[in-house]
Amino acid sequence: MTASLTEIRELVDAQLHEFLEARSREATAVSADAATLTDVLDPLLFRGKRIRAALCVWGYQLAAAAAGTHRESPLPAELVRAATSLELLHLSALIHDDMMDGSDTRRGQPTIHRRFEAFHDEHEFSGNAEGFGSAGALIAGDLCLGWSMSMFSSCGMERAASPAVLNIVDRMRSDVMIGQYLDMLGETRPLPDDKSIGAARTVVKYKSAKYSVEHPLLLGAALAGADEQLLHTISSFGMPLGEAFQLRDDVLGVFGDPHQTGKPAGDDLRSGKRTVMIAYTRAGASAAEKRTVDAMLGDPDLNEDDVSYLRGVIERSGGLARTEQLMTNLAQTARSALSELPPETAEVTATLEAFSHELTGRKS
Amino acid sequence: MTASLTEIRELVDAQLHEFLEARSREATAVSADAATLTDVLDPLLFRGKRIRAALCVWGYQLAAAAAGTHRESPLPAELVRAATSLELLHLSALIHDDMMDGSDTRRGQPTIHRRFEAFHDEHEFSGNAEGFGSAGALIAGDLCLGWSMSMFSSCGMERAASPAVLNIVDRMRSDVMIGQYLDMLGETRPLPDDKSIGAARTVVKYKSAKYSVEHPLLLGAALAGADEQLLHTISSFGMPLGEAFQLRDDVLGVFGDPHQTGKPAGDDLRSGKRTVMIAYTRAGASAAEKRTVDAMLGDPDLNEDDVSYLRGVIERSGGLARTEQLMTNLAQTARSALSELPPETAEVTATLEAFSHELTGRKS
Numbered sequence: 209m210t211a212s213l214t215e216i217r218e219l220v221d222a223q224l225h226e227f228l229e230a231r232s233r234e235a236t237a238v239s240a241d242a243a244t245l246t247d248v249l250d251p252l253l254f255r256g257k258r259i260r261a262a263l264c265v266w267g268y269q270l271a272a273a274a275a276g277t278h279r280e281s282p283l284p285a286e287l288v289r290a291a292t293s294l295e296l297l298h299l300s301a302l303i304h305d306d307m308m309d310g311s312d313t314r315r316g317q318p319t320i321h322r323r324f325e326a327f328h329d330e331h332e333f334s335g336n337a338e339g340f341g342s343a344g345a346l347i348a349g350d351l352c353l354g355w356s357m358s359m360f361s362s363c364g365m366e367r368a369a370s371p372a373v374l375n376i377v378d379r380m381r382s383d384v385m386i387g388q389y390l391d392m393l394g395e396t397r398p399l400p401d402d403k404s405i406g407a408a409r410t411v412v413k414y415k416s417a418k419y420s421v422e423h424p425l426l427l428g429a430a431l432a433g434a435d436e437q438l439l440h441t442i443s444s445f446g447m448p449l450g451e452a453f454q455l456r457d458d459v460l461g462v463f464g465d466p467h468q469t470g471k472p473a474g475d476d477l478r479s480g481k482r483t484v485m486i487a488y489t490r491a492g493a494s495a496a497e498k499r500t501v502d503a504m505l506g507d508p509d510l511n512e513d514d515v516s517y518l519r520g521v522i523e524r525s526g527g528l529a530r531t532e533q534l535m536t537n538l539a540q541t542a543r544s545a546l547s548e549l550p551p552e553t554a555e556v557t558a559t560l561e562a563f564s565h566e567l568t569g570r571k572s
Numbered sequence: 573m574t575a576s577l578t579e580i581r582e583l584v585d586a587q588l589h590e591f592l593e594a595r596s597r598e599a600t601a602v603s604a605d606a607a608t609l610t611d612v613l614d615p616l617l618f619r620g621k622r623i624r625a626a627l628c629v630w631g632y633q634l635a636a637a638a639a640g641t642h643r644e645s646p647l648p649a650e651l652v653r654a655a656t657s658l659e660l661l662h663l664s665a666l667i668h669d670d671m672m673d674g675s676d677t678r679r680g681q682p683t684i685h686r687r688f689e690a691f692h693d694e695h696e697f698s699g700n701a702e703g704f705g706s707a708g709a710l711i712a713g714d715l716c717l718g719w720s721m722s723m724f725s726s727c728g729m730e731r732a733a734s735p736a737v738l739n740i741v742d743r744m745r746s747d748v749m750i751g752q753y754l755d756m757l758g759e760t761r762p763l764p765d766d767k768s769i770g771a772a773r774t775v776v777k778y779k780s781a782k783y784s785v786e787h788p789l790l791l792g793a794a795l796a797g798a799d800e801q802l803l804h805t806i807s808s809f810g811m812p813l814g815e816a817f818q819l820r821d822d823v824l825g826v827f828g829d830p831h832q833t834g835k836p837a838g839d840d841l842r843s844g845k846r847t848v849m850i851a852y853t854r855a856g857a858s859a860a861e862k863r864t865v866d867a868m869l870g871d872p873d874l875n876e877d878d879v880s881y882l883r884g885v886i887e888r889s890g891g892l893a894r895t896e897q898l899m900t901n902l903a904q905t906a907r908s909a910l911s912e913l914p915p916e917t918a919e920v921t922a923t924l925e926a927f928s929h930e931l932t933g934r935k936s
Contacts (some may be wrong), residue, residue, distance in 0.1 A: 335870065344753065354717070354742070378722040382715065383602070388711050
């Protein structure tokens with residue numbers, strides 16, 4: 209039976225709890241002061257959607273079904289461990305990403321650099337609280353990145369050390385960071401209209417589509433020994449779905465309900481994110497509105513009125529409509545790839561199809 | 573024959589060159605803009621002392637000699653690859669460390685965040701150059717951390733995936749970050765004299781002794797299949813030598829010749845590093861001088877006169893002498909541990925003994 213997202217989430221959270229407790233004991237053994245490093249992670253660590261872990265599990269179950277080696281639940285603990293390591297990798301990316309963007313909240317909680325900042329204030333430490341916050345978050349993110357590797361390489365699956373698997377893990381880590389860099393470059397260097405849509409889509413592909421959807425699926429499948437052809441089909445499903453996933457994220461970053469997203473409304477506008485939706489907006493807006501958009505975008509002090517003005521331009525210019533249209537097309541391309549999968553995989557395929565609707569239709 | 577540091581350095585640098593070129597091609601394939609991520613690393617990457625790589629190689633040769641499986645040179649390429657991964661791990665730590673300390677130079681070169689800052693200025697990007705610099709360095713450091721893991725896990729040695737080896741790799745990564753955090757905590761929160769020396773030594777042990785000396789030796793030995801007893805003896809050599817190594821570093825950070833260290837004189841004083849030498853100084857200084865030290869330490873604007881005043885206090889208070897004495901004792905403890913090693917290891921042992929003198933007597 210294909211594992212449900214809820215089932216996977218419970219197993220992953222249990223694994224993370226156990227892991228963080230062990231790490232906390234380890235840190236405390238060095239010095240009681242070091243416990244802060246693990247304490248700050250707790251509230252943020254247990255609020256993830258676990259999408260990447262789930263995709264890794266489903267990729268594994270898909271390849272296992274295709275090979276006729278599909279095991280009944282319970283899920284193998286080694287697989288859960290490998291999948292959970294992706295959530296630690298993701299936490300590391302979020303901690304460092306929030307640092308760069310200077311974000312205050314994540315998953316409805318204070319971001320890690322803000323938590324260290326508060327810790328500095330509470331204890332009336334000398335020196336600069338903001339610098340302490342960034343340094344703490346930098347270290348915490350590095351720790352989580354290292355831990356994700358430790359958890360993965362010690363997951364207990366023989367194939368975890370195979371070249372095919374190691375290559376996917378390597379690509380997953382590198383691509384997201386290259387995408388991250390291109391993203392921040394885009395924020396500091398507006399491109400001409402003819403280039404900006406393509407550049408924004410490259411960021412989406414590397415920072416998000418590969419990292420959040422394609423690679424987790426491929427990793428799971430490779431852990432089950434998938435062949436080249438199956439991996440190729442998985443990519444033709446994962447890449448477009450991953451792009452659509454990020455486009456939804458970008459729309460929610462501007463039009464989403466803060467109570468559901470856990471992020472303040474319009475945060476993406478204040479941080480000046482050069483999303484595909486913004487590229488479409490700039491391409492479709494009047495010269496005057498375009499100038500205003502460029503002037504307002506990335507201004508951390510945008511108030512509610514500014515945000516609703518920008519929302520208006522994004523709608524008037526067709527930026528929102530074109531993004532929704534692209535999202536629909538990508539989701540369809542993704543789903544059509546599922547038809548290439550062998551019949552034995554019907555059950556997992558159905559789960560992936562249903563999930564693709566959730567992913568692109570979600571409100572948070 | 574035991575490999576010399578020069579021989580190891582050449583092999584490691586060649587390995588790094590090849591690796592960085594491949595990564596640069598990879599990044600450029602995503603976008604020409606991404607090449608900057610690898611370009612900035614070039615000047616810094618090829619100026620390391622390669623101490624960690626060398627210790628890993630010697631640890632391997634030591635265990636191989638003890639087991640009677642010692643191979644003649646050339647060194648196995650798999651071993652060089654495993655050892656080189658430690659230099660990528662170290663580069664990541666340096667990049668993030670320099671970011672936190674806001675250092676301008678490293679190995680006589682501009683630090684990575686300063687290079688990204690300069691890149692931002694050169695291209696007259698919009699937004700804050702300093703923020704761009706930190707974000708770029710954050711990503712570059714994350715990339716190097718991920719790369720070091722990729723290089724290690726794909727080094728081609730069967731034992732690289734064994735629990736014993738993975739455990740050492742995990743400890744190496746975690747301990748240095750815990751030490752890093754305790755170090756920055758020490759800078760923001762001066763402790764009472766009775767606690768400060770012990771706290772400073774804990775930082776030395778975790779941030780430096782284990783990470784720079786003990787773990788690289790243990791890792792190499794474990795890759796050669798060393799037993800518990802041999803690993804234990806290696807620790808009793810590596811830990812005290814690693815402490816002595818860091819104490820020398822702290823002395824050089826205040827009294828070293830900038831032309832030889834590649835770091836501005838007194839940088840450690842401006843960043844307010846709470847070293848063991850400073851702890852000794854505060855314990856031995858007059859109440860008045862202690863107040864002045866506390867007031868000056870960590871002031872980024874200390875001028876040459878301030879620095880020489882502090883040097884004076886460090887000498888008058890006995891801070892320097894006590895540090896040198898502790899260094900001598902630790903180095904002796906380390907060397908005496910070498911006598912416990914089996915006779916078959918005589919040649920590697922001689923190399924380690926000679927190296928222990930270089931490490932504690934070095935000028936850079």
